Structure formats: structure tokens, C-alpha cells
Amino acid sequence: MYDISTRKRALTLVAQGRSLNSVSKETGISRHAISCWLSRIEPLSRTPPCIRCTDAPELPENPAAYAYLLGLYLGDGYIISKPRQHYLMVSCTASWPGLVEAAEAAMRKVLPYPSTSRVQRAGCIEVKSFSKHWTCMFPQHGPGKKHDRPITLEPWQQAIVDAHPWEFIRGLIHSDGCRITHWTTRMVAGERKRYEYPRYFFTNKSDDIRKLFTDTLDKVGVEWTTLARGSDPFNISIARKASVALMDTHVGPKH
Template identity: 40%
Template sequence: MRPPHQRAEVAKLLASGMSDGAAAHASGIPRATVRDWRRGGVEREAPTPTCPRCGGAQHDPLALDRRAYAYLLGLYLGDGHVVATRRGVYRLRIYVDGRHPRLAQRVVETMQLVLPSSRAGLIRHHTDHMLVASQYAKCWPCLLPQHGEGVKHERPIILDGWQDGIVDEHPDQLVRGLLHSDGWRGTNRVVVNGKTYNYGRYQFSNRSDDIRGLFCAALDRLDIPWRRMNRWNISVARGSAVATLDAFVEPKD
């Protein structure tokens, strides 16, 4: 709706004897609106802007909760799935081991932060011992453009420029999300001269070269040393590096 002072200005112009067209030209208000005001009608509301890509309400990726989005992106790349439902609506699902209900609840809370307009929920998978956090929206293909047919490791996974900007700001949250989905924190036991030493270690496993590359690039941004264990596994085992990860990657339990 237009501010009251504009309507008052048009009323004065019409009262001076101007036609609808002349008052519209003088005030910059559309002629149809001037005519409706003169007749005492209700101003027509402009149509709600829509996204040309998904057809849903217009959204701005740069206006997202960027920290929460970086974490959600890591979760999605690890154990997430976007599927089309009816009427152009998509469902985002993040799968969490049933042994980690607190983690599953954090996933739901993160979804809600990223997309407050749509309610996120949590259900238990009917066959596997899994919890499924999910949320419906038309805009998921826009907010997660890595969505596509088939499994992720069989298609390219490349971030859009705006996603790169968010990851540059919050590489720790991308790492956190990836470790909470496809990662593990355990203990290395080494025996030296009959004495056993225990060392903390993180391990990340994913079959996608692109996703492993994103994980390692984020570690590099954080100056966290890592090494490739084998084809699909990345290890972080240096004491100072493990301590750095411990500072922001809370336990799954």
C-alpha cells in the first residue's frame, strides 16, 4: 500500500480540477490508482514477486542466515536429499543416525533458521534406524542448486558464486556439517616400547571427489592440516588440528 501522504497529494490535485491523467502525471502515481482513489475504492495491491527459477515467493540467497546455511549445506552434501513433490514443492530431507537424536534436533533447528517461512519437522524412518529431518518449500532447488538426478558422487558438485561467498565467511560451519553427516571422531591407539598412547582423530569419508575437495579446501581456509588416508577418506590427526576442530564441531551425541 502507498503511504498516506501520496494519497493526500493526489486528493489536492483532483480538488484543483485536474483530470485523472493529469494528476497521475503530476504525482507519478499510476492513472488506475488515481481513478480508484477518486472513486473511493481500495488501492490494488501489486502482485507478490515470484522467483523466475522455482516459481515460488521471491527469495534472496544473500539474505539467508549465512552461518546456519553453511552448516546446512555441509549436512546436505553429506546425507541430504531434495525430491520433488506436488505442485512444484520440494522436500529437503537430511538423514541422521537414530543414535543421535540431539544432532537430529539441531538439524531441524538449522533448517528453521535458514527458511523460517516453512516448518521443519523430524520423523523416524519406518525401516532403517534413521531419523529424518525434513522441510517443504518451492525454493530448495534455488537454495541448494547441487540438487540433481542420481547420487552425488556420479555428478559434478560445484558451488554457485553466492555459496562460495558464504563458505568463505563460515568455512568452519561447512566443515562442521560435513563431519556431522559423513564424519567421525575417534581415538588412535599407538603402542611405543610397550606403552599405549591415545590420540584423538577426525575422519571424513565421501565417494564424491568434489565434496571431498570442498571439505579439504575449507580445512585449508582454517589452516587445519589434513592427509588423504585412501581414495575416499580424509584424516585430521595432528593434536593442534584436532583441538581446533573440537572447538566448533561438537559431539554428535
């Protein structure tokens, strides 16, 4: 019932790490048919070799996009790595379509060949890129939540962050940060006046991830303070006027 090009397309999607269910939904081909093809047809080798899975690992061709995606991953991303199911997922608030576009664009720039998809959830959009090689690109992947295990950058990752600090900061802010406007009132010449001032926040339970953020802020000259939530120092605040101006120039609010 299916021509060879249709079979090859379905098998290519499976080879990229897609589950049988997702390939079946996308192509309209039954799971049984795809399973039969997997056992009868020699697997296709359409995916270029991974730049990290070689004897001489290479850096990503677009390091700026990688630095941004690394920030997104450390904040609101995770990797699923199971038999026949491999993908990177970044959860984006649905009210920020620009963030959704930026996340998908970064995935395509870092690994151009995997297929990507968007899944609408209640209040958010999950951006997924299907490839088993995302674990090579993000060796921080591991069992459990990120704040329950050590998170450190490999030397090659740190070199990229050092070369593109603002992209890394922007990715972290776009995942676990925000730009808000505070206000207060003061009496001036007997008259109460309202004053507004912007500030940036970054919130993450992982001590290691917060330190990666603040170390990078230090390198670009942004002043910051820690604000505790109860006894937990989960919040990093950037409120000084000059530092907020720097953040506005290189990061800006989500959109």
C-alpha cells in the same frame, strides 16, 4: 464438516509442497476432501516470496546456518521435487539427538516458513522441511547420486562458505564425518604402555565434495591427509595434534 480455518490450514500445507498423504495424516482430513478443496477454493498465497526466485536474488538472512545446512545437504541430504511433493531431507543417526535438533534448527533458520517433520526409520531419523524453494537454495540438486555428477558451489554460496568456513566444515563432519579415538602401545623402560590419540575422518565418494572440504580446511589452517580404501581415496584424515585441537574447538564430536 470442516470450518474455513481447517480448510485453509490443509491447503497451506499442500502449498508448501507437502503430499496429500502427509497432510491427510497430520490433519486427519481425507485425501478426497483435500483434493476437492484444491479444485474449488482459490489456492492460498501464505508463503513469502523466495529470496532466490527474484530479479535481484538475496543471500540467506542467517548465512552461518546456511553454511552448516549446506554441509549437511552435501553429505547426507537430498531434495525431492515432484508435483505436489517438495522437501529437503537430511538423514541423521538416531543415536545423535543433538544432530537431529541442529539439523531441524538450521532448516528453520534458513527458510523459516515451511513446515518440518521427523520420520523415524531403522537406526536413523529423517528430518524433512517442505518447500519447493529448497531447490533454489541448493542449486546442486539434480538427477542421480551426487558422486555421479559434478558438484560445484555458486559464487554466492562460496562467499558464504568463505565467511563461515567452520560452520560448513561442521556440517560436513556431522553428515559424513566422525571423531574417533585411536590407540597404540609402546614399550617404555621395559613396560608396555597404551597411548590414545583422537582424530577426525571425513568420507565421501564425491571427488568434488571432498575437495570442497579440504579446500575449506586449508583456509582455516587444518592439516589433513588422504587415506585410500583399497584404490579409492574416499577418506580424509585429520590427525595432527594442533589440527585436531582446532577441530575440537570449532566442530567437536557428534552428540
